[in-house]
Amino acid sequence: MLFNPEIERLPIEKLRKLQNALLKEQIQYLYSRVPFYRQKFDEAGIAPGTFKGLEELHKLPFTRKSDFRDNYPFGLFAVPQNEVARLHCSSGTTGKPTVVGYTAADINIFSEVVARSLAAAGCKPGMMLHNAYGYGLFTGGLGLHYGAEKLGMTVVPVSGGMTERQLRLLQDFRPEVICCTPSYAQTLAEEMKERGIPKDAVNLKYAILGAEPWTETIREQVEKGLQVQATNIYGLSEIIGPGVSQEDVEERGSGSYIWEDHFYPEIVDRNTGEPVAEGEYGVLVLTTLTKKANPIIRYWTNDITNIYYDKSAKRTHIKMGPIIGRSDDMLIIRGVNFFHTQVEDVIRDIEHASPNYQVIVTRKGTLDEVEVNVEVEENLLRELGLEMINREIVLQNESLQQLEGNFTRKIKENIGLNIKVNLMGYGQLPRSEGGKLSRIMDLRNI
Ligand code: ADP
Ligand code: K
Structure with missing residues (x-):
């Protein structure tokens, strides 16, 4: 199912035009509101009035995790605090956490891309989602929660941990869908077996897994153990959270769609920062096109993958392969x-x-x-x-x-x-x- 067929199937030329217009707006917006970016654009010789859009994007410097830290907590925000509806932090896998902000409109965008992702993963309105992503400062729990509500699902906000209780609820409530980290899906599959819970005691059909790298090896284990079709969801708090990209359940293994009308992707060489050819591996760099509280230009995700158009796919948006690792790993x-x-x-x-x-x-x-x-x-x-x-x-x-x-x-x-x-x-x-x-x-x- 496509949550937003018109935009998900928008012809490439139209998508490009839209991205161009949004990017120009975003640059203008940041220039007038965020001193950090004004200085960066000045140094790069970019004047918002004459900025040509996507064709000049490569002239802009990268934004890095250290920029978030140097401007901690709110130095990169483009709106005053009273317009910020929510704050989140990255989970701090690689050091001190970074804080990100969302306006009410940003929360809507977040919900929209997650709703699209859930629909691509096989979810339909009325299905029940067992949400075992952590709730709290981490973007996973609330991100999936709001997206699932937007799609019209019944959400069980279980959060992570307490495996015993998770297994109880999976049997009692019989949700069709679970989302969690792939390693936790492994744990649940193992524990079910360990405790002798028969496979048909739960009613799962789909699993949406992300937040850490995983491969086909784990997909096989989880699909067999939980009797599901498992898809990949990718995202990061600096850009919005989970739902930057998502695999379609019927196209498993062929990559995850990046929701290009909100996030513009590039792949660059990890040493030189220069763009690589379509399909080649490098660091994923993302630019937000629509965010208001905390828009980010050319964010150096440090995640290694590739991007490519899949002409036979259901949607027009570009796909990315699985993350093979973080550059610093x-x-x-x-x-x-x-x-x-x-x-x-x-x-x-x-x-x-x-x-x-x-x-x-x-x-x-x-x-x-x-x-x-x-x-x-x-x-x-x-x-x-x-x-x-x-x-x-x-x-x-x-x-x-x-x-x-x-x-x-x-x-x-x-x-x-x-x-x-x-x-x-x-x-x-x-x-x-x-x-x-x-x-x-x-x-x-x-
Ligand atoms: P932190 O960087 O502290 O872990 P986040 O909680 O924002 O902060 O996590 C984002 C990171 O998690 C991504 O940059 C990426 O490294 C990893 N990640 C998220 N989803 C996936 C995925 N589907 N596959 C591989 N890695 C992922
Ligand atoms: K094996």
Whole structure:
């Protein structure tokens, strides 16, 4: 279903025209209201009166997370505080939180893009949404909540955590839709199995997962475990929150639509900042076209992905691939670029390896080294009559040695690195308890 078919199918030329007009307005607006941007535009030689629009966007400097911090709390706001209807903060995965503001109209935009996203994910008015994103300063909970109400859904504002209660409500209320982080969806799927809850005791059909990188490996696990069709939702507080882009349930695996009438995307080279060709990987840079309280020009998301038009798709808006990682999570191991999502990709090809894994980073002298801890599937443990796994057990067990060997070889083939793999028993690695799960354990500064 398309929530807003007219705009979601707007022909590209018209979309471009609209973006151009909105961008010019946005530049004018920021020039007159935000000293930070006026100075930046002056330095770049951009005068709002003669600014040519999209064709000159690349001349404008990037806005970075540090700009939010330097202007903390409200220095980037374009409206006085009494016009700000709501504040949110980023979850602070990478340091001090940043604060963002929304006017009532911005909240409407946020709800609109989330409503479109939910509809693309398979939701319809009248369906029930179990919203297990965290409520509070984090944009996920309230963002999905307002969007679902706009679409006309029944919202259960469960928030994250308290897995026992989540499972109870999933059985009692029988919602068709759940949204949460992919790692928490894994937890819920595992816990259902663990507690012997039959799959048909819950009525889920769709899962909308985001807030952290995930791959097809986790999609398979969640789709099987929860009996759902799972789609990706992407966003970040600096731009608006979740709902910047969303995958269509019938086009799973082919990328997520970026709602281009509100957010203008670019992909640039992570080292030079220069634009790359369509489809190439780089840093996603986003410009808000319609926000009023806290509009942002060329935000350096630090997220690595690619963007491309999909001519056979239902909508005209551009798509982005999955985020392969944050630029600052990229490790350089013996000269090879490495993201933890690459390990996740490999897991899919290894029989008996489960998508519960962790990448351990250490430093030897000036060089970074990584090892991978990965749990084996529960049924293998049972077959082998083991409760847990450690080094000693692996060394004594032929099947486990073989599995470790396979894994190491596959990593070598796919990533080009010799990486030490340590098998773990089921349940030995940390699980998401509701929020984002870090798959990287960084021991470099210890
Ligand atoms: P923080 O940067 O503190 O985590 P946010 O809560 O605003 O702040 O989270 C936004 C970030 O979360 C994005 O920049 C991105 O790194 C990550 N993210 C959000 N959605 C996805 C997704 N679907 N896939 C991968 N990463 C995502
Ligand atoms: K597997």
